[in-house]
Amino acid sequence: MKHHYIPQFYLKQWEGKDRKLQVYCRRGDGLLTTTRLARKATGYEVDLYKLPGATPEREHEVERMFMALVDDEAVRVRDGMLTSVLPKDQRKRFAWARFVLSLVVRNPEELKRFKVDYARHLLMPAPEFQTRYAAMRKEGDPELFEEWMVQMDPTYGERQAVVTLTKLIENHCVLRLLSTMHWRVIDTSRASRRLLTSDRPVVMTNGMVHYNGHYVLPLSPTRLFLATTAIQFADEFCALPASKIAREVNRLVIGQARRFVYSLDDRNLVEVRRGFGKLEPPSLLPSMKPK
Numbered sequence: 001m002k003h004h005y006i007p008q009f010y011l012k013q014w015e016g017k018d019r020k021l022q023v024y025c026r027r028g029d030g031l032l033t034t035t036r037l038a039r040k041a042t043g044y045e046v047d048l049y050k051l052p053g054a055t056p057e058r059e060h061e062v063e064r065m066f067m068a069l070v071d072d073e074a075v076r077v078r079d080g081m082l083t084s085v086l087p088k089d090q091r092k093r094f095a096w097a098r099f100v101l102s103l104v105v106r107n108p109e110e111l112k113r114f115k116v117d118y119a120r121h122l123l124m125p126a127p128e129f130q131t132r133y134a135a136m137r138k139e140g141d142p143e144l145f146e147e148w149m150v151q152m153d154p155t156y157g158e159r160q161a162v163v164t165l166t167k168l169i170e171n172h173c174v175l176r177l178l179s180t181m182h183w184r185v186i187d188t189s190r191a192s193r194r195l196l197t198s199d200r201p202v203v204m205t206n207g208m209v210h211y212n213g214h215y216v217l218p219l220s221p222t223r224l225f226l227a228t229t230a231i232q233f234a235d236e237f238c239a240l241p242a243s244k245i246a247r248e249v250n251r252l253v254i255g256q257a258r259r260f261v262y263s264l265d266d267r268n269l270v271e272v273r274r275g276f277g278k279l280e281p282p283s284l285l286p287s288m289k290p291k
Helices: 008-014 061-081 090-105 108-122 127-136 145-152 156-169 172-179 231-238 242-256 269-275
Strands: 002-004 021-026 032-037 044-046 182-187 214-220 223-228 260-263
Touching: 008 021, 008 061, 008 214, 008 260, 032 269, 061 090, 061 156, 090 108, 090 156, 090 172, 090 214, 108 156, 127 145, 145 156, 182 231, 182 242, 214 231, 214 242, 223 231, 223 242, 242 269
Parallel strands: none
Antiparallel strands: 002 044, 021 032, 021 260, 182 223, 214 223
């Protein structure tokens, strides 16, 4: 099953009259290509959120139920912001913050890293469990509890990692922070260049509680979502020339890309080729490596 980590509704604004968007793609060999594709043909990975070991009826639950809900509730908020209408209702603000957070963590690279960290953490020796296991251990059972757990269900770690990802996207502390910041929608239509987006479209500062703490997300080729910690910084950001905002946002969105950059047409090839993948995208997944 195709699991779209860049939702089709989000990419719709970059469609041309042919109902396709310009896709700049970095192949496995590093070569950058560009072509026009329909939204359903890009920004996905087969079985990305599949629950290994689950029944056929449940193996795609994360995509069909959780991710679909995240995207469906965000559509209405996005549609309003395209006309510069910011949501005031807290539920809608939570829905949009959750969508933004999901874009940061639901991609293949972050999920792969999290699965590795989760499996490593799961197999760390835990004295309290080992003591209890030793008392219950039967002849022929592995010596370590962690080995027994893997033997009983080899897919447990990967399955739980995917489930835990959904809980991280629902993290209320992070969502409260993201949803209570000062929100703006910036119209960049005065600029000659158009906003691009990519498979890592959310741009975040390292710290959100600082004066210039903020995050941005292109909503369309001429609309940019901005959230800031300080309202004065939001005023300063919005006062910048539209051309400067578009240029800097494009640089960051292109730089963070890992496989795809999206635009209205093929006029950005030189710009994309120059900056593709040269920046580290934001990461909100916790490291589980032992200290």
